[in-house]
Amino acid sequence: MxxxxxxxxxxxxxxxxxxxxxxxxxxxxxxxxxxAPSHIETIDSASLHLSGEFAEDKLGVHEDAAGNITVRIVAGRYGFYPQDIVLPTDTPLTFRMVSQDVIHGVHIPMTNMGTMIVPGYVAEVKTVLHQAGAYPLICNEYCGMGHAHMWNNIKVIG
Ligand code: CUA
Missing domain, CATH: 1.20.5 (Single alpha-helices involved in coiled-coils or other helix-helix interfaces)
Known part of the structure; x- marks a missing residue:
């Protein structure tokens, strides 16, 4: 040839x-x-609600002694837990999110807070929210029949 x-x-x-x-x-x-930054830490989806940082009483906004704010969220068909989260403006925030079932997405419209939540991994996003107001935190990965109804409420207070 x-x-x-x-x-x-x-x-x-x-x-x-x-x-x-x-x-x-x-x-x-x-x-x-x-x-991929969201795939560093692994977690057992089946038992994450039983103990550790994603147990029910640890979810939501937590401020440590140094003033660092961590927001822990569990995603599951079809909702984010907790349902209502209040955050300060212009403050470094660390979101730590896990799924208890399938792949979900997470996004706060008009902000750079968004990632995919893959079961078995901890998804972490660091951001600062500058604009006070009420936002939905929505799921942007198709996850089943209730996908369009999967969101929670974020209130950002200046
Ligand atoms: Cu969860 Cu779409």
Whole structure:
């Protein structure tokens, strides 16, 4: 089979680029420890409500002694728990979210607070909310018949 010299050259270039991408991905994964930010911590979906940080009495807004605010949310068909969350404006917030069943999404419209909640993993988002007001926190991953009705209430107070 005859392959044109120019064609061979371009094939080499394109394979080289593909190989370079693979090296960059492997390099960043293994040497710099870079991976999807929401997939660092694992958790057992079946028992997360029984003990630990996602037990019912630990959900919602918690401020530690240093003033760091953590918001813990459990997502499940078809709701977010707790249902009502009140947050301060212009304050660093750490959202930690888990699913008790299937993949859910989470998004506060008009803000950069959004991610996917994959069962078995803790999804963490750090953000600051600048605009006071009432927001829905909505599910933006199709999760079943009740998906469109899956939200909770966020009130941001300045
Ligand atoms: Cu939960 Cu869509």
């Amino acid at each position: 005859h392959i044109d010299r120019l064609e061979k050259r371009w094939a080499t270039v394109s394979l080289g680029i593909a190989g370079l991408f693979v090296l960059v991905i492997l390099g960043s994964a293994f040497f710099q420890g870079i991976h």
